[in-house]
Amino acid sequence: MASKDRIQRLKEETRINILDASLQIAKEEGWPALSMRKIADAIEYTAPIIYEYFSNKDAILMELTRKGFLILARDMKAAKEKHRLPAKQLEAMWLAYWNFAFAEKELYQVMFGVDVNCCELCEIMPEAEVPWTMVTEVIEDLMTPYKPTEDEVSVKYYTFWSVIHGLISINMVRRRTSDEITHEVLKTAISGIIRSIKA
Amino acid sequence: MASKDRIQRLKEETRINILDASLQIAKEEGWPALSMRKIADAIEYTAPIIYEYFSNKDAILMELTRKGFLILARDMKAAKEKHRLPAKQLEAMWLAYWNFAFAEKELYQVMFGVDVNCCELCEIMPEAEVPWTMVTEVIEDLMTPYKPTEDEVSVKYYTFWSVIHGLISINMVRRRTSDEITHEVLKTAISGIIRSIKA
DNA sequence: ATATTTGCCTAACGGTGTTAAATTATTTAA
DNA sequence: TTAAATAATTTAACACCGTTAGGCAAATAT
Numbered sequence: 001m002a003s004k005d006r007i008q009r010l011k012e013e014t015r016i017n018i019l020d021a022s023l024q025i026a027k028e029e030g031w032p033a034l035s036m037r038k039i040a041d042a043i044e045y046t047a048p049i050i051y052e053y054f055s056n057k058d059a060i061l062m063e064l065t066r067k068g069f070l071i072l073a074r075d076m077k078a079a080k081e082k083h084r085l086p087a088k089q090l091e092a093m094w095l096a097y098w099n100f101a102f103a104e105k106e107l108y109q110v111m112f113g114v115d116v117n118c119c120e121l122c123e124i125m126p127e128a129e130v131p132w133t134m135v136t137e138v139i140e141d142l143m144t145p146y147k148p149t150e151d152e153v154s155v156k157y158y159t160f161w162s163v164i165h166g167l168i169s170i171n172m173v174r175r176r177t178s179d180e181i182t183h184e185v186l187k188t189a190i191s192g193i194i195r196s197i198k199a
Numbered sequence: 200m201a202s203k204d205r206i207q208r209l210k211e212e213t214r215i216n217i218l219d220a221s222l223q224i225a226k227e228e229g230w231p232a233l234s235m236r237k238i239a240d241a242i243e244y245t246a247p248i249i250y251e252y253f254s255n256k257d258a259i260l261m262e263l264t265r266k267g268f269l270i271l272a273r274d275m276k277a278a279k280e281k282h283r284l285p286a287k288q289l290e291a292m293w294l295a296y297w298n299f300a301f302a303e304k305e306l307y308q309v310m311f312g313v314d315v316n317c318c319e320l321c322e323i324m325p326e327a328e329v330p331w332t333m334v335t336e337v338i339e340d341l342m343t344p345y346k347p348t349e350d351e352v353s354v355k356y357y358t359f360w361s362v363i364h365g366l367i368s369i370n371m372v373r374r375r376t377s378d379e380i381t382h383e384v385l386k387t388a389i390s391g392i393i394r395s396i397k398a
Numbered sequence: 399a400t401a402t403t404t405g406c407c408t409a410a411c412g413g414t415g416t417t418a419a420a421t422t423a424t425t426t427a428a
Numbered sequence: 429t430t431a432a433a434t435a436a437t438t439t440a441a442c443a444c445c446g447t448t449a450g451g452c453a454a455a456t457a458t
Contacts, residue, residue, distance in 0.1 A: 095389075
């Protein structure tokens with residue numbers, strides 16, 4: 001019964017088609033625009049068919065994040081193997097992480113829950129600038145002896161923001177880490193950046 | 200016509216009620232569960248009434264992020280004013296930022312687009328652990344001379360992850376910053392953490 | 399007392415994820 | 429080869445979503 005095999009192959013193919021179509025739609029129109037009917041359209045079926053391959057929409061997203069982690073792991077492994085010194089390996093791995101995030105932006109978004117909506121409008125919200133100006137002022141204060149350029153101040157500001165926002169996001173979407181470790185990271189990061197400013 | 204005033208006051212009150220109810224629902228059931236009909240239920244009206252106070256659902260979220268930024272700014276200002284040394288001010292401000300994020304978790308989520316869904320299930324995804332183990336191994340490599348505890352390694356790992364993920368998120372939800380600044384932050388952050396590991 | 403404005407609701411439209419039933423096509427059995 | 433059984437796919441529906449239009453009733457103004 002070789003036809004069984006053929007049918008099995010076709011089934012696997014449509015499964016892949018569903019995943020591909022979903023990612024494609026996300027790339028073209030963003031994750032919020034992804035709908036079961038739109039996926040069905042893309043694979044030239046009707047919506048209920050999808051439920052023979054995935055138990056629901058979340059399962060599709062889950063499978064795509066799994067795929068994302070596989071690609072990320074592969075990239076980081078390749079980056080690591082290009083070097084022998086651990087320090088160089090670390091640098092290369094995190095650069096690979098960075099590159100993956102932007103090369104496979106949509107996968108990264110679904111993997112780590114980065115919203116992308118709503119924020120063209122945020123541009124026109126003066127209140128959102130207050131924390132920025134406040135912190136920037138103090139950084140300038142601290143750096144005055146070194147006569148920093150505006151860009152140098154920005155670098156320090158974004159370093160602060162990214163480490164703290166990153167730590168917050170990670171703690172919000174995955175609870176796992178212990179509070180002591182998180183607090184230790186926060187504390188040493190802040191004092192580390194401050195030290196780097198003064199140096 | 201004092202009744203005009205009373206009516207005006209009542210109108211402002213329902214406006215506030217809408218905002219309060221929305222935040223309340225988000226706190227109890229999360230942002231994805233927030234719907235216009237549910238808000239209407241909470242304020243004991245029907246859904247279309249809401250559109251007399253806000254042009255659409257996004258406008259409600261926008262107003263809440265505005266509110267969030269005001270609270271954040273107030274907290275950071277208060278933290279700053281408790282100190283005179285810029286370094287201490289900076290530390291206090293970022294700690295205030297941190298505390299705000301968890302004290303007003305839902306506001307922070309809507310302000311910075313931190314998804315919270317989907318990720319109880321992620322726990323059962325072994326692929327998600329690969330990058331973690333890979334990086335951790337190299338960090339252990341690098342720290343072997345110093346005989347680090349497991350927690351110390353974790354601290355370094357999460358420092359890396361938070362600064363890089365934070366920088367990525369910021370670049371995905373607000374484009375604004377120049378690529379040079381971003382790249383400078385990334386580069387110096389990575390080498391800085393590596394240096395702190397070796398020290 | 400009549401006309402007009404206001405406040406609020408019901409009903410509806412087009413969309414979403416999802417499920418059950420009906421229909422069609424294919425394979426198997428007689 | 430034809431009839432029965434099984435599989436594949438669709439249609440129809442449910443309950444929800446954001447949003448808009450139309451209508452009814454009460455308050456206000458003339």
